[in-house]
Amino acid sequence: DPDGAGSGGEEPTAPGTVHLVGSGPGDPDLMTVKAARLIESADVVLHDKLPGPEILGEIPEEKREDVGKRAGGEWTPQEYTNRRLVELAREGKSVVRLKGGDPFVFGRGGEEAEHLADAGIPFEVVPGVTSAIAGPAVAGIPVTHRDHASSVSFVTGHEDPTKAESAVDWDALAATGGTVVVLMGVGKLPAYTAELRDAGLAGDTPVALVERATWPEMRVATGTLDTIVDVRDEAGIEPPAITVIGDVAATRGRVVEFLRNADGRGEET
Template sequence: MPASDEPGVEDETTHTELGTVYLVGSGPGDPELLTVKAQRLLEDADIVLHDKLPGPEIIDMVPEANRQDVGKRAHGNRTPQSEINERLVALARDGQNVVRLKGGDSFVFGRGGEEAEYLAAHGIPFEVVPGITSAIAAPAVAGIPVTHRDHASSVSFVTGHEDPTKPESAVDWEALATAGGTIIVLMGVTRLPEYTAALTEGGMAPETPAALVERGTWPTQQVATGTLETIVDVRDANDISPPAVTIIGGVASTRESVVEFLRNDYDDATEDMNHEPR
């Protein structure tokens, strides 16, 4: 930041070298899917600002004294984004190197873009460290590719939790219903009845395969499969809750053909929970 032009007034950063803010994606939750660079930055950071989505194993890599929880807390309290932005700037101006740790990739529905713009506007140097987005990772570990030559040559990523201040949804569900390919919805468990109905009204076939992956790559991962018509009942029957990824399209049917041989650390393929309610 430039020094003040007012006589006798010194810029507050004149004698303190600015720190750097690192916008780090932590991946879908499995600490072994954390990038090498992300792990190094977590070890070296003066302070880490995080929410809950990175998962306890990754958060616990950082000493408690070096981390601040800026996510949702008890009784629904949440740190406003404006406060997070201001805190990042203040810490960097104090000369500290800061990691802003997000689940998945911070530039995929993670507000990383907003934070980057705010930092730049206030003269704070920053670096972006991409992470593996759960939009791809969660379906993959459940045996569902987001693209497949027999099913989908395109994929659309959609948020199921838009800014509540918007006058209307920016998602054109009717266009998505007719576009073909795979639809991946993040943060969309609660609004599942709304957008599945919108897709059906837009012309998508009710028998289109669909799947839900809750806490993909976590030890508590759950997968539930059905169709556009049944997936809400499937969600309720299997008690699927946020955070979860919704997959809609022909690719969701591929899990059935591979699940017997699918091995990972997240769920037991021999005890598949993906039945539809009778």
């Protein structure tokens, strides 16, 4: 029935609401109260791996759908996720699309919002604490500092592979004198550190890698623009990790011992 009514003349089901929810950087205590409430009340939660094991482990398995990375390194196509959100909402379900960090910071939440709007599905955006700021912070690195950086730029290290060329202007970033935070950039670290050096950024510029920020197994590796690729390889730093480039990365050394003693996180490598 094109109008959605059943053969018995039932009223069409009113669509449910899709909530595009940011779960924060991974520590459940850093998730917003609203995010926790919506997860608890949702009929179904579509998630990837970035919310972290502690958060995902609290969601009943029967209402979880993994739309992230699959076995064998395959990814769920974004088209499938978009279609699934619409299908579930049209069944009248309350849906949470759970993302790590903030849904509108390199999380494709903007694309999903557009798709839902085009399909006439009601949705709500629930911001989260972005790992671009929280990750460095829990590692003892402020992304801005009165003495070291008056600006900060957030960059994705994983652009759309269909683009003919990168949209990131590394020359401009090198010239700002501020902090550069790269998300999802561990694999391409050699490429963009070389771009920044070629653009004139000094090889001794401090750099930090924060792996699994706020998770129990969080690790931090530090070096310079010249050395950080070797540091990454020696330490075995793997995704998800955040790269912090700039003088603020050196401030970690003054607070790291206190942080480590206070919460047991922040293993140095």
